[in-house]
Amino acid sequence: MAKKTEYDYLWAKIRERIKQLVMPIPYGAFIENLEPVDVVNRTLVLKAEDELVAKTVTTHHLSQIREAVKTADVGLSDVAIVVDGSEEYTLDNLPDAFEDSPVTVDNRYTFDSFVVGSSNKFVYAAARSVANNPGAEYNPLYIYGGTGLGKTHLMQAIVNELKEKRPTLKVKYTTSEQFLNEFVDSLARKGEGRESRFRNRYRGVDVLLIDDIQFWAGKYGVQEAFFHTFNELSSQNKQIVISSDCPAKDLTTLEERLRTRFEGGLIADIQPPDLETKIAILKRKALEKKYVVPDDVLNFLAKNSDSNVRTLEGRLNTVIFASKLHEEPITLKLAATALQEAINVDETAVVTPESIIHATCTHFSISRDALLGKNKRAELVRARQICTYLMCEMLALPLVTVGKEMGGRDHATVIYSRDKIASLMKVSDATTKDVNDIKSAVLKQ
DSSP, X not given: OOOOOHHHHHHHHHHHHHTTTSOHHHIIIIITTOEEEEEETTEEEEEOSSHHHHHHIIIIIHXXXXXXXXXXXXXXXXXXXXXXXXXXXXXXXXXOHHHHXXXXXXXXXXXXXXXXXXXXXXXXXXXXXXXXXXXTSSOSEEEEEOTTSSHHHHHHHHHHHHHHHOTTSOEEEEEHHHHHHHHHHHHHTGGGTHHHHHHHHHHTOSEEEEEOGGGGTTOHHHHXXXXXXXXXXXXXXXXXXXXXSSOGGGOTTSOHHHHHHHHTSEEEEEOOOOHHHHHHHHHHHHHHTTOOOOHHHHHHHHHTSOSOHHHHHHHHHHHHHHHHHHTOOOOHHHHHHHHTOOTTOOSOOOOOHHHHHHHHHHHHTOOHHXXXXXOOOHHHHHHHHHHHHHHHHHSOOOHXXXXXXXXXXXXXXXXXXXXXXXXXXXXXXXXXXXHHHHHHHHHHO
């Protein structure tokens, strides 16, 4: 029996929904044997054995499959059918990802769900001020800080607040990677009116929010495009919000004229949370999950963790999962056992990129060269993505640095790997276990 991949877990969730929508005979004949082989632009790619199967599925059952994708809630937006050697059923026929798959805003990211402490109260107040009165005072608002400290939460909280309080405003939230991809697409397909659609999409908004601006380092074409977008919006007093992993002055490979415009607004940084704030974050997360977690366990989780909020939540999820698995109440002993850490450890193990790489190689029984190399065997790609995810979660490093540590991979690959594993952990217990086992091994080194 073939080893299951992360795509199989996603497809299994979707298939359970499809069974409720498609009759058993066509399901068994045409859908059951579709093979999930990739995820592209939040589209699950399914391989059919021949064109007859592909045509039957796309003609008679595609609407039911798409409905199943939406209701399965696995972070995907569509499916595509491919056939080896076919000229009709290929990835070239995927719909325009930029028109049909905008960057998703999580409606759970609100100002009320953001835990405010001494490390982030300034940037929180700035974000609220922008949401209450966009374009009036702090324009642009430039938010920066390490990975997992809440930049994206605040950006999306602005979007959700405006949707609720100012629904007539046209608000556009995107990532710098998405903006770049759309810009490149507009250049490659000039004859189809893409350039004007690209300009109108970004210059016709009331509020523009772009995440992870450091991705444009050294990419002067997209910087030029954003410079003109920035000027157009600024001249009309339209609000601009930008996030980055470092201060604007440190973006030395961005054009000077862009850096000075960023510095001309309000610059607000998010510092790593102190112990009290970490405990408050854990309490909030436990409340959202409808779990009562004793104070001594919260204190243990907070003290033996780095400052990454995603790491905090991951440790809490591990303890909650252990409580469900063993059908036991959450105690300090259960938490320590679940995390494979000693309660009386005085100091957290020193976590480095090399320690994460070593633990990943050991866990998957692969060499360092194989992990960091170019081989695209499924098991190596999965290990590589998990290692990248853990570097992003456990270390407050710029994404560019993570890419260098992972064998010289680019910023886009790092983001894709990080987000893919984060999505899989929501639906795949196997992926969650691999991540937590490697994390525990790192902390014990």
